[in-house]
Amino acid sequence: MSALSIQSGFIDHLGIELLRAEDGESELRLALSAKHLNSWEVMHGGVTMALLDVALSTASRSVAPEGTGVVTIEMKTSFMQPGSGEMRAFGRLLHRSTTMAYCEGEVRDTNGKLVAKAMGTFKYLRRLAVGRQVHEQRRPGEPSGD
Template sequence: MPLENITNIFENSPYNKHLGIKFEKLEEDSIGCYIKITTSLLNVNKAVHGGVFFSILDSVMGATIRTVVNQPIVTVNMSINYFAPLMNGEKMMATARILQQGNSIVTAEGLVNDSKGSVVAKSIGTFKIMRMNR
C-alpha cells in the first residue's frame, strides 16, 4: 500500500480528525505526526489530557506498522509513561519504530516530543495483524 494511502486512512479517521492529528514524515517503518494543542484537548489542570498522548501514540505506532505489514491491525496492549505536561498552543510531535515483528504480533515503541525536542511521553504497544486476504 502506498504511504499516501496510509496517511489518508489515518488522517481521515473520524477520531483522529477530531483530535487534529496530522501526518508529516512518511517513510516505510518511520512515520511522524503532530497535534497543535488547543483548549479542547486540555484537562482540568490546563495541560494536555493523558488520553490525547495515548491516542497520538496509538495512531503513530499503528501507522508505522501498517507501512510494513500492509494489513489492518488492532491494538492488543499498550503502556505509556508521561514525563512532562504540554500546554495550550504547543505542538505535540510523535514518532514510532517497530521493535519486533512476528507472523501475527508486532511490538512498537512510540515517543512524544515537545517543540524543543524533549521527550514528554513514551509508550510500548503490541498489535495484532488482521489477515484479511486468507
C-alpha cells in the same frame, strides 16, 4: 509524504496529522488547542495516549501489505512531563511476525522535550466488512446484549 492515511473520525476530531509513515517508522503532529487540555491546562493524558497509539500503529502498518490493518493488543505509557504547544509523535517498529508487531514511540513538545514514551503490541488483520452486524453472528435464542 507517506502512502498511508489515517481514516478515523476520532483522529480527525483530535486534529492529528500524519507527516510520515514508511519503513517501520512514523511521525505525527498535533497543534494543541483548548479541546486537548485537562483541568490543569496541559495536554490531557487520553490525547497523549491516542497520539502514541496512532504513531505506533501507523509505524507497524507501514510495512504491512496493502489492505492490512492493526488492532492494539496492549500499550504501556509513561508520562514524563506536561505537554503544551505543538506536539510531535514518533513511532518505530521494533519487531514483527506474520500476525504481530511490537513498537515503541514517544511524544515531544515544541522544544523537543520528552513528554511521554510508550511500548505497544499490535495484531495485523485484514480489514473487516464495513457494517457487519454483530447480532447476525449470534446463535438463535442467544441474548443480544443490547
